[in-house]
Amino acid sequence: MDSSRKKSTRVTILDVARESGVSYSTVSRALNGFDFVKGATRDKVLAAAEKLGYVANVQARSLAGGKTRIIGLLVPGLDNGYIGEIVRGVDEEIAKANYDLMLYTTRRRVGREAMYIDAISNGPSDGIILIVPLLEREYLTALREHHFPYVLVDQIDPQMHSPMVDATNWQGAYDATKYLIDLGHRRIGFITGLRAIQSALDRLDGYKAALADHGVRFDETLIAEGDFFTPGGYAAAQKLLKHKPRPTAVFASNDLMALGAMQAIRDQGLEIPEDISVLGFDDIPQASMVHPQLTTVRQPLEQMGRVAVSLLIEQIERPDNLERAARRVTLATRLIERESCAAVPTSDMKG
Amino acid sequence: MDSSRKKSTRVTILDVARESGVSYSTVSRALNGFDFVKGATRDKVLAAAEKLGYVANVQARSLAGGKTRIIGLLVPGLDNGYIGEIVRGVDEEIAKANYDLMLYTTRRRVGREAMYIDAISNGPSDGIILIVPLLEREYLTALREHHFPYVLVDQIDPQMHSPMVDATNWQGAYDATKYLIDLGHRRIGFITGLRAIQSALDRLDGYKAALADHGVRFDETLIAEGDFFTPGGYAAAQKLLKHKPRPTAVFASNDLMALGAMQAIRDQGLEIPEDISVLGFDDIPQASMVHPQLTTVRQPLEQMGRVAVSLLIEQIERPDNLERAARRVTLATRLIERESCAAVPTSDMKG
């Protein structure tokens, strides 16, 4: 059979053993670094391996209980600047650590997610990074049961105390709201994210807190429900624009919705930021490419990806050290002032 | 040892065998579909597998000569809209075919690319898609030698007759140039891609051909060397803008460079498209997000990714059928008219 396409020609650990005149398992030890191997022997083996162009077979290694140096990454999809940035950070850090990357999209095998996670943890990955906003808890319990290393990105999981990395959502929203208030705005429309997502809640709370701290009355009718996607932002903004008197600023819980809001505002014949200011959250690449450029709260997405990788590798390579390892890393957000916010029109100055 | 984190709890083919009261290999056969298994037996096995929550171990299967249903994808990096679109298409099609995806970035292990490809082909993937502009030939010979399925995207390989998918680069550039000529432009600056890349050459040729076919004299000094990246486009445009008389249009060999060119033009205090038209190639997402929106030649990037997958799966699943299989698929480009091109200013009408 030709099914052995990946085998026939390949140089195995046995070839290296022959070439270097030592045994089978000594080669394995030498190749894997540590373990008691005489310096000379090791050098001999390494030289032979190099000469023969030996490359370890990941499958075999994994099957025999070793590591594959493959990290899994589960994301909803790639069609979203937000995810893309995190993925870049993940990829970079993975490369640096000399691991490889398996990319999983949740689109796959919908409806059988439990089994899906099971498949992943039964696949070649040594561990997995989850960037999945609405992850079911069963996922995590399955992972836990198998002692399979994982880390959550931008998603908390109060019950299980999972390792995770996120950003200062509350503070970011607070800062942004304060910024708007300092600009003179009093009627600040707020577009929420999905209520089921903790970061969405935190941002809303930050907004409310800033209002309260600066003597601006919270107005429930200035809150519009969003879903983190552009069309949702558009619809929410439309609703907000009907509010009388019209809000002088709109703060969207993420950039994608802010983009939708900008479109809705323009479609009403209004100018940004002259008539109405718009502020986003995330700082995805598009934020600086639209016109006017979007003022937004920057999440260090790429860095979040990087940190996630290091948290995961820590678990993979030092399973013993788990208790002392960092369980949660929260990175700072930062307001990026661009062009979509301005002082409130003087006609509106009374507040 | 705990190295067996992925094993201990797991239900194997053996458990399924016990549960369903048949043997080891019968389970394997039933699970793998075909092979002569009595309907009743198969159902029994499937039921048992389902009940036990059995998930195949990819490593073991691969080691034993089976398929992993993993497809490798090698790209330069993710920081490029062009690649991103292709990757999305790849991911989608892979999901549809029920495969998984390993993502490799060339950034890794630079300087040892030969060995890198070797590692990939020795990894879990059943085959690999290469979106690597300047791939060394050794890569391909190595793949060939191992009879490892692969397909090239947007990259030709005349010597080896590799399976590949690309777009009508020549025609796309021809159409774009003609469009500009029809708009009255006669001094059309052209920013090239990397000369080592065939598609860059084809685009240049398409440009020249359109000029020739429409009686516009080719002017070598209207050609500026680019590298497919934004800063290179910026620099090339700067050079072009010094040309006397100034070109009335600039055609960049890809959108990234067109974006750079737009910036250079604005930095000279010139208006797009009033003073000078700009045209790109690719239609990356950013093209429709900049202001003014970029008129460009659309490559069906996502579809290219999809086709690449199907070409690869064809090889993986029907290794016998190889000779008859499609070796090259070329998809049509299409001019997308947006806002960055206008008729030549009347003052320039003489040509």
Next chain:
DNA sequence: ATGAAAGCGCTAACAG
């Protein structure tokens, strides 16, 4: 410090 040997879970002949 090194060799021998036992699997890891599965596929694929090979016999019935």
Next chain:
DNA sequence: CTGTTAGCGCTTTCAT
């Protein structure tokens, strides 16, 4: 049609 039996290439005890 189904059971038996070799390995796939490697890590890891267990001896030595």
